[in-house]
Amino acid sequence: MSLLTIDNAACKGCGICIQACPVSIISMSDDKTPFVSAEKEKRCVLCGHCESICPDSALKHNHLPEMAPIRREKLKEVTPDNIAEYFRSRRSIRAFLPKKVEKETLEEVIDIVRYAPTGVNRQMNRWVVVSDSQTIRQLGEGVIAWMKAMIPVNPELAKRLNFAGLVAAFERGNDVICRNAPHLVIGYTETAYSTGAKDNTIAASHLELLLPAFGLGGCWAGYLMVALQFSPDLKKVIGLNDSYTVHSALMVGYPKYRYFKTPQRKEAQVNWM
Structure with a gap:
């Protein structure tokens, strides 16, 4: 054909x-x-x-499934003003209600994220969604264990990222790693895929922007993301081996608080040519 x-x-x-x-x-x-x-x-x-x-x-x-027509009547609601307000009102959420998000809702969010652009349309993004509280706690403890191991090995990195302070806070009962989030969404690709980091970062950014539309909030779990990239033992907790590389990790849940103002940001630095 x-x-x-x-x-x-x-x-x-x-x-x-x-x-x-x-x-x-x-x-x-x-x-x-x-x-x-x-x-x-x-x-x-x-x-x-x-x-x-x-x-x-x-x-x-002929090599693609049947395409659904674009529903233009839905897109009439998207204007420069309202989408700009939506972007500006986005906040990183670090305090969550003690309530699980319905699996169907998370499935819908990730299904939409499939449409984020990827290099040469390879569509190699994969995801792990962690909803089990004990596993989330295990991941947080694993990050702390990795930080402790890194302090004598790479003191410059440990000092720059305040590993000692984070370890102390965690051991006092303050979850500075996963923020008591009810869910973690972790993005990865095959290690051999050369543009995996870019593709998955784009997709995870789409995901974070989508969350408020579903009444949810999210925040990049930076320490977890870095530790998963460098600790084989921690990767095993989410069922991954060296054949795969983690590129993103987000805490996801229902926001505990609502924001009412938009903080100012620095002026955009642009060279017009």
Whole structure:
């Protein structure tokens, strides 16, 4: 089966699909019909831009599932003003209600995150969602154990990141690692995948921005993320070995408090050219 099916009655030969193809494999025949030659088909990254951009629904990508039409009536609510306000009102949440998030809600959030961009449309992101309180506690204790081991090995790093102070606080009963979050969402890819860090960081950022729309909040669990990158023992707790590398970790739950003002940020530093 060829890569594309063209409805000749609907196709106007506008060539928009050719312009949209990120790998430039679509050509126009003499009779103004888009096509992909057999030798170029293997370069397709399955992004679906060609089918999704066709204004006349005249093109079908035969290697992709049926596409749902964009519901334009839903997008009328997205304006520069309200999306800017949404972005500005985002806060990192470190205090959570002692309440679990429904699994179906977390599934819906992660399902949406599938649409975050990835390098050459590889879609290699994977996730571990930790909801078991004992496992979350075990991960926090594992980070503290890793910090203790790092203090004599890399004192400069330990001092810069205040490992000694964090260890002391944790041992006093203050969970400075996972913040008593009811859930952890940990993102990873295969270690051999060269752009995994970029792809997963983009996806995790999408996830954090999505959370408030579901009444949830999140915060990057930076210490956990770093420890999972360097401690094989800690990775085993979430079922991973050296074949995989962790790139993100977020604490997720229902916010305990509500914010009413937006703190100022530094002016953007831009070189206009």
